[in-house]
Amino acid sequence: MSTDLETASNPENLERIVIEPVTRVEGHGKVTLLQDKNKHIRQARLHIVEFRGFEKFIQGRPYWELPVLVQRLCGICPVSHHLVAAKATDMLVGARQLTPTAEKIRRLMHFGQTLQSHALHFFHLCSPDLLFGFDDEVRHRNIVGVIEDHPEIAKQGVLLRKYGQEVIRLTAGKRIHGTGAIPGGVNKSLSHEEVDYLMKDIDQIIAWSIDAVALIKRIFSEHYDYHMAFATIDSNMLSLVGSDGAFDIYHGDLRARDKNGNTIFDHADYTKYNEYIKEGVKNWSYMKFPFIDAIGAENGWYRVGPLARINNCDFIGTPLAEKERIEFMAAGNGKPVQSALAYHWARLIELLHCAESIKDLLQDADISGSELINKGEMQNTGIGVIEAPRGTLFHHYEIDKDGIVTRANLIVSTTNNNQAMNESIRQVASQYLDGNQLTEPLLNQIVVAIRAYDPCLSCATHAMGKMPLEICLVDEDDKLVDRLEKRATGSITRTI
Amino acid sequence: MPAHILEQNREQGTMNPVTMKDKKTFKLDGKAIEFEDGDTIMDAALRAGEYIPHLCHNPEFTPHGSCRVCIVNVDCKQVSACTQPAIENSEVDNSSDEIMANRRALLQMLFVEGNHICPGCEKSGACQLQAVAYYCNMLSSHFTHFFPQRSVDASHPDTAIDFNRCILCELCVRASRDVDHKNIFAIDGRGINSHLVINSSSGKLGDSAFTASDKAAHVCPVGAILPKHKGYEKPIGERLYDKQPVSIVGDVAAYEQDEDC
Structure with a gap:
């Protein structure tokens, strides 16, 4: 768990190489590398350059707006924020148990979303790297190249995503930013016509999902050792699991395991998440650095998302995905699979599970039921946790007696992977870039490592109102003439 | 109509x-x-x-x-x-x-x-x-x-007012004055500083005589006066x-x- 390349001791004497923007990820980020005269990498950092302020500006709003307001954090997986905020507001309105219809409609919505998000990430964003090689020509290494060279694969990716979006539309009202989940339940169930419409294509979707898993296994096996070693870091893993240890992306308890697969905590009540997880900050990033409190900030960072979920669960409840999970876990030889690129493999096993689960739910009469909402006694704290496509997502709200939000804390999936992504790019920098003249194909290896995590950078940023700032004035010979420093307290001092 | x-x-x-x-x-x-x-x-x-x-x-x-x-x-x-x-x-x-x-x-x-x-x-x-x-x-x-x-006044148990969305149409003012006979709402200030005010000691709806069955609760053309605990x-x-x-x-x-x- 190395952090050697986080901060160089003398950055002013090093050459700065910037990868900006990081492409084929959601949101905007950049990577900075500092290289010395001998081309050795001395510092590598992933920076998030966007700013969001949701935790602040939802303060003062009524709680029943939260599922609709907060989902605007993202356009790729808004359903995750929609559902997790709805789960938090369930707690606020005292809905201890949803009606079977509400619970199943929400699960269906979430499976639809995870299916579309995973299809988008693998086929549209990452398949060019994996099908053509990390050093393929830039002009060819993109989705258009995939369409030209592998039209059937590209088509399957597009249609898998379309199907997931249709599931969302029919459960939430719109493909993006719907209103289906409300405090205590949902606002609609599926009509028989809507069920028939989705049933029509589901067997094809399952078949394509099976093909997708076969594709990633073939890609992996072609350069197995390289793929298992690339950007690989040993980390702790965190995810939700069902009460019986089953893979569950909608609801469950928190489970954390260390790099060897030993339990750190298990079946932890997620409403007490802040007894297990703490958030650190660093002065060079808008994104926080969460860690497992029992281990501490230095070594307590962890990974979330498909890799953690597949490694952490005891079994998957659908037969085809379970068979693939067993094969995946065999690659770890009794330990968690730690390869960053194995995220893709795990992600596609989840894609298959989503397709199977959608079929199961469509055959369940409860999804056409009419009991939609349950409410109980109002509470002033609401905490929801869900497994978003990119990992564990925490929403925590406090409201006053009038129902107005007074405090909010969001730990977004990508935030959980912050340290891990930084560690992975440092591993790549040390192993493949160090000592070399940096070229685009080499720099793309850094981005391939980031892409494996499927980061959603826009959701994940935080900033304090009084940002520290340093302004340097240099003359034409690069000699420092003046320097002003604005501290977090707001005071400004001249520091030269 | x-x-x-x-x-x-x-x-x-x-x-x-x-x-x-x-x-x-x-x-x-x-x-x-x-x-x-x-x-x-x-x-x-x-x-x-x-x-x-x-x-x-x-x-x-x-x-x-x-x-x-x-x-x-x-x-x-x-x-x-x-x-x-x-x-x-x-x-x-x-x-x-x-x-x-x-x-x-x-x-x-x-x-x-x-x-x-x-x-x-x-x-x-x-x-x-x-x-x-x-x-x-x-x-x-x-x-x-x-x-x-602008803020949200959620002090009333049944109704919230989101002043962000008020367009100063005065329908609530007229309904409260002419139908409910309570005079709970008025417009204060002039020009660009005009704003809706509530007739209570604290200026809060919860301290006024307003009830959710008032005509004034059912005339707002926008999302300014809304029932609480529900939406969407x-x-x-x-x-x-x-x-x-x-x-x-x-x-x-x-x-x-x-x-x-």
């Missing part, structure tokens, strides 16, 4: 050639509209089933003429249809490009003066301001947003203005007894 009344009026509003001779008429976009003495252009148009966009007008209350969205051109003079008495044989322009452009500008100013964030608003799909903006083909806010700092309960596609435009559906206030609109 609800859709079935507008439709009924539209059917009955067809001019009968025999009776037309005895009735006073004016022309609305070239179409003869009957009126009686004392009618405004809006009264006569609504009775004939013709839609003139409006926000502060509600047939149950004295015309106010403040939102100006019902602006029409009468013999080359721009007036608000809800306050202008109908004039025999006059020509009223309700739909020229010029009139619609003026309405769009008025709506754009309403949007930028407050914080009307339709994507997150629970009234979206059943909001008269949004529906009228769609009807007038307003595609953007155009002007710089003021982003005023009508799915997208089934909301008041999801299927038909405001010119067919009519005012939101006419559906207010159906609280899920």
